[in-house]
């Protein structure tokens with residue numbers, strides 16, 4: 001896909017990837033073999049009929065393509081941009097065996113963007129209310145999907161969101177240069193046009209309990225609160241000034257618009273030399289954000305090698321183009337502070353990869369050597385875990401692992417009427433898997449209400 | 456939007472505000488706070504719920520105007536509204552039948568202590584409140600405390616009200632006289648640290664309410680992390696109250712100063728805007 005010049009783009013927050021022109025899209029669509037048993041579809045967590053939508057693009061019927069996608073995926077402009085396609089649809093495309101797979105993500109994005117540019121906002125659909133209320137907690141991709149699907153079936157939906165803005169990680173985590181806010185806004189407007197109400201500043205478990213939601217007449221509650229609590233390494237120096245958790249760093253910039261301080265009140269510290277710890281999308285986003293805030297040197301410090309990096313391929317490539325310095329097989333052991341309590345360096349162990357263990361993953365081990373990176377800011381992006389506020393407030397709710405909600409394949413928890421999906425039931429995963437969980441839960445909630453409250 | 460039903464200045468640089476927030480009022484417990492954002496460009500700041508009325512659906516906030524956001528909040532008059540308020544957040548203060556309790560407050564710390572006093576008196580506790588301030592004018596809600604507490608001791612730096620001296624001196628005398636079961640201290644870091652150091656040899660359980668910088672206040676960013684007993688804890692969900700004898704106050708103070716430059720810049724711009732250039736001349740002079 002076309003992208004903006006790395007030198008220019010690394011100085012602003014405008015979108016990096018440019019998307020396909022119509023000509024390019026049609027040309028790419030023509031390459032698709034229209035397989036009878038399309039492998040690509042197997043790779044898509046929501047099983048979009050990929051050959052069908054690509055066929056429409058080939059026939060220059062972009063609105064038709066979008067209609068196909070929308071049957072499966074409510075957020076195509078978003079998924080086209082952020083899905084890890086190389087492990088999903090594109091990763092399975094038959095053409096990938098010999099040469100380049102079809103750029104399915106880019107085509108999906110094209111269909112969605114084409115629509116955004118060329119048609120007026122969706123007219124409110126006429127929906128016949130069925131008289132049942134359902135509460136959705138959390139407005140990330142899981143919550144938005146459940147809400148939209150149930151609203152279309154006639155349910156009266158209220159989404160309760162803890163923050164002052166809807167969208168979950170899409171607004172507070174993923175940066176503008178990767179996923180412009182106006183795209184999320186448009187999708188949220190669409191959900192609202194279905195009659196869904198969004199109640200912001202509502203921390204369920206605190207502002208109101210799930211029990212009270214049932215008392216207020218909600219027949220079912222869907223929990224899609226994500227896995228928002230940052231993990232940390234517990235190494236010395238972690239609480240020095242200028243050590244950020246990625247979640248805070250990105251929230252300041254994305255949600256609070258700290259890059260526009262003092263026009264916006266929330267500040268973020270700009271640093272000269274930054275080390276980001278981790279190898280996933282969160283690490284890439286933090287590193288590239290630090291660069292855009294004016295850092296001269298940005299390292300990504302990762303304890304395995306490039307092959308094991310969980311980040312999307314495109315982000316990894318973009319980060320390299322922008323000059324991020326990757327230090328593989330490096331494991332931080334101490335952050336060193338100056339006499340004022342500010343970061344001045346980071347000490348790391350050099351690692352080696354051992355033979356694959358039972359799980360097939362090659363574990364990094366210390367080589368005995370260490371090195372020091374002179375940096376004035378450290379950003380930790382080593383993962384997120386479950387946030388206890390809501391899940392612990394529900395008596396008798398079955399949890400697994402570090403506090404994730406245990407659900408069956410349809411998203412039903414052990415408590416009748418309580419459903420869950422997305423990162424809070426799987427652990428930190430992807431936008432599209434959260435949406436898939438939302439879709440399944442919407443069907444299950446519909447079945448549950450129909451059988452519990454027959455008309 | 457959250458309507459401001461009443462706003463008044465109760466001490467120099469300290470305002471009280473009654474805000475409509477029925478769900479928060481209904482769930483408020485002593486020790487809880489809210490996070491608010493004045494408007495679209497605003498910062499999210501934590502303020503303790505100083506009082507609440509679940510029937511009227513209101514909460515009371517007390518704030519000291521020390522920077523851009525609190526100054527700006529102070530300009531909002533009765534009848535205006537605040538864009539975002541989320542809460543009640545944070546752990547509730549553990550309220551039990553302790554027996555004899557001492558609450559120690561410095562300055563705006565009274566805001567946090569008042570609901571704790573109310574809750575403790577809701578059980579069969581005997582409570583002494585020690586309030587300290589630089590001078591008489593800065594003592595906050597002394598009358599309200601006197602209505603509820605078994606005893607209120609006032610201390611001021613200049614002796615303009617109560618006794619001259621520090622809260623710790625008064626606390627020491629109380630502890631020397633009677634067996635205290637729990638001390639809860641809220642105020643400036645230096646005061647809380649002094650209380651912690653004082654009570655430790657007496658082996659008295661002591662809680663302090665910490666005030667680190669927060670962003671969202673729901674456990675998702677880690678901005679508010681503090682070091683308690685050598686462990687990293689998130690003050691917004693696991694606190695804000697912690698065992699005073701375990702808190703690393705030095706680290707807390709250091710982290711609180713992290714944005715000083717930005718805070719000052721923000722305040723300068725706000726002041727300039729507020730006087731719309733009229734005070735330009737005098738600024739140049741200084």
Ligand SMILES: Cc1cc2nc3c(=O)[nH]c(=O)nc-3n(C[C@H](O)[C@H](O)[C@H](O)COP(=O)(O)OP(=O)(O)OC[C@H]3O[C@@H](n4cnc5c(N)ncnc54)[C@H](O)[C@@H]3O)c2cc1C
Nearest residue numbers: 138140141142162168169173204225226422423429430431
């Ligand atoms: C920086 C970053 C980059 C990422 N990049 C990618 C990517 O490129 N591709 C990809 O597929 N995935 C990516 N992910 C992962 C992806 O964003 C998540 O898997 C996905 O957003 C999970 O969706 P969700 O609906 O489960 O929860 P979330 O998106 O986390 O939304 C949960 C919402 O619930 C709210 N909430 C929490 N508690 C409460 C409560 N008690 N009451 C009310 N509301 C509450 C939260 O405020 C939040 O808005 C990224 C994640 C991060 C952090």
Ligand SMILES: Cc1cc2nc3c(=O)[nH]c(=O)nc-3n(C[C@H](O)[C@H](O)[C@H](O)COP(=O)(O)OP(=O)(O)OC[C@H]3O[C@@H](n4cnc5c(N)ncnc54)[C@H](O)[C@@H]3O)c2cc1C
Nearest residue numbers: 500501502503517518519522523524525566666667711718
């Ligand atoms: C759980 C909690 C409850 C609180 N309750 C109250 C309350 O009831 N009433 C009240 O007046 N304040 C309270 N605070 C402090 C309040 O949040 C800060 O005063 C406020 O954020 C300052 O914002 P500002 O933009 O006006 O000032 P800033 O420009 O942000 O700060 C100005 C000065 O205040 C210091 N400061 C910044 N943040 C804090 C902080 N969190 N605590 C103490 N000093 C700070 C800075 O170091 C700086 O010197 C509470 C803080 C927490 C964490």
Ligand code: SF4
Nearest residue numbers: 044079083088089105
């Ligand atoms: S939703 Fe994601 S995985 Fe599915 S086709 Fe689109 S880009 Fe591929």
Ligand code: SF4
Nearest residue numbers: 032033035040093094
């Ligand atoms: S596998 Fe590839 S070639 Fe076959 S239908 Fe899917 S996208 Fe087209």
Ligand code: FES
Nearest residue numbers: 672674676677691
């Ligand atoms: S303020 Fe964000 S975790 Fe506490």
